[in-house]
Amino acid sequence: MGKVSGLAWAREEFGATGLGDVRRTRRLVKMVAGAARDPSGKVSTVFDKDKEREGAYDFLESPHVSPEAIAQSAFAATAQRAKGEPYAYVVIDGSSLSLPDETGRKGFGPVGTRHIPVSGVMVTNALAVAGDGTPLGLIDQIFWTRTATEDLSKYAVWQRNQERPFKEKEPAQFVRAAEHSIERLHAKGVHAWIIIDREADNRDILQALSRAGCVFTVRANYDRALASPRARSLRDELGRQPSLGSYQVQVGRTGNRPARDAVVEVRARAVELLFRSRFQKPSETLALTAVWVHEKTDDEKGALDWILYTNAPVTTQQQARRIVEAYRARWRIEEFHRTWKKGECNVEDAQLRSLDAVVKWATILAAVATRIERLKYSSRNHPDQAALTVLTTLEIEVLQLDQRQRLAKGTRRDKRPADAVTVAEATGWIAQLGGWISKRNGPPGSITLARGLERLGYLVQGVTLAQARQRK
Secondary structure, eight states: OOOOSHHHHHHHHHTTOOOSSHHHHHHHHHHHHHHHHSOOSOHHHHOOSHHHHHHHHHHHHOTTSOHHHHHHHHHHHHHHHHTTOSEEEEEEEEEEEEOOOSSSOSOOEEOSOSSSOOEEEEEEEEEEEOTTSOEEEEEEEEEEOOOOOOOOOHHHHHHHHHHSOGGGSTTHHHHHHHHHHHHHHHTTTOEEEEEEOGGGOOHHHHHHHHHTTSEEEEEOOSOOOBSSTTOOOHHHHHHTSOOOOEEEEEEOOBTTBOOEEEEEEEEEEEEEEEEOOBTTBOOEEEEEEEEEEEEOSSOGGGOOEEEEEESSOOOSHHHHHHHHHHHHTHHHHHHHHHHHHTSSOOGGGOOOSSHHHHHHHHHHHHHHHHHHHHHHHHHHHOTTSBGGGTSOHHHHHHHHHHHHHHSOTTOOOOOOOGGGOBHHHHHHHHHHHTTOOOGGGOSOOHHHHHHHHHHHHHHHHHHHHHHHHHHO
C-alpha cells in the first residue's frame, strides 16, 4: 500500500497523469492532496483560498483536461498495487449520483423513477480487492447519462428492451467494466476474479463472463430452469445435494442491519442452465457450478440464502468456502460507495457547471474514498506491518506528539522511533483524532478515519510551516 500522506499519496496516484502540460499535472496533484486532507463534495470547502479555489474551478472546467486521463492514472496505480498478487477480486456494482440541474444545461440525465424525477449521473464501479480483503483501489469506472424518460406503458418498455441489442442496454456496462479490469490486471500478471451481485443474473452477462478468460462469481436472482429433463429447478436440484459442511462467516453491515457472524451450510452442483428462446434469441444452455449458501438459524426471514454461480470447480468443502469468501468481498464496494457518497467525501454535494467537471471531481473523490478504505482494512488485516509503509516519518512523529499530549501526568511516554510503530497503532491514533473513543466500540470506521486524516493533515501542515519559519 502506498503512503497515505496527502501529497505523497497524490503524487503516487496521479503524478504520471498525461494532461499535455506538466503544469496541469502539478495542479491535479495539489488538488488531489487538498481533497485528501479535507474531503468534501464542494470544491469551495476543500479550497478555502481564493487563488486555489479559482485554479481548481478552471482545472475542472477546462476542455484541455481529459476526465479519461485522470481516471486511467488511478486505474494504473491500482493495477500496480495488485502486482505480485496471484489474483485480485474485482467487485463490480452500479450506482448513481443525484445532482441538481435546475436549468437542464449541465448535461445530466434522469436517475430517479418515473414518478420521482431526479437528475444526475449513472456510474459503474469496479473495485479491486486483494485476496485478504484489503481494497486496492478502483480498476475501472464508467460514467454515463440516461436519455429522457419516455411516456410508455410498462409492456411497451419491456418489449422495446427485448428488441434492443445487449450492447445498448445498461447491463452491458458490467461486461465492459469486467473486460477493462481483466485487461489491466493481466498486463501486471494478475488473474481477475470477477464478483457481481444479483444484477448480473442475466443471460448475456453470464455468457460474456464465461468467455472472458477469468474466474467469476455471480449471485443468482432467479430459480432458473435446468437443461436436464429430470431436474425440476435449480433450487430443487441443489436441495438434493449432500452438504459440503458448515462454518462461520462474518457478514458485513447491510442497510440498518449491523455486521454479525453467521453459521452457514453449503451445497454445490455442476449444472447446465437453460435459457429459453425469446424474440430473436434461440434456446441456449450454459454449464457452470451453482453453490447454495444457507444460514442455519431460527430467524428464516433475515437468514442468508445465496445461490452463487461460478465457473470454478466446487467439489470439496475447501473449494466451496473459497467461493463464499470471494463473494464476501462484495461488501467492500458497498463500503466504498458509503464513503464516496455519504462519508466525508459527499460527492453528491458537487456544484459544478458541466458533466465533464463533475466526472473529474467525482473521480478524484473516488480515489480519496478508496484511500480511506485501504487504510481501514490494512490496519485490520496487517496490524503488525510497519506504519512507515502507509505514513511518512513526520506524520508518525506528529501522531506520537499528539499521543503524549493525551497522556495523564506521570504516565511513561512512548519514545520509540517512527520505524517501530505499527499500522494498527498509527491507525488507532488517527482514529482518536477523528473522535474514536476505544476498542470497546469496535475498530474505527471510514468516517472516523477520514476525520482523523483531515486533522492529521492540518497538524502536519502546521508543523511544516513552523519548521520552515524556524529555518528562516
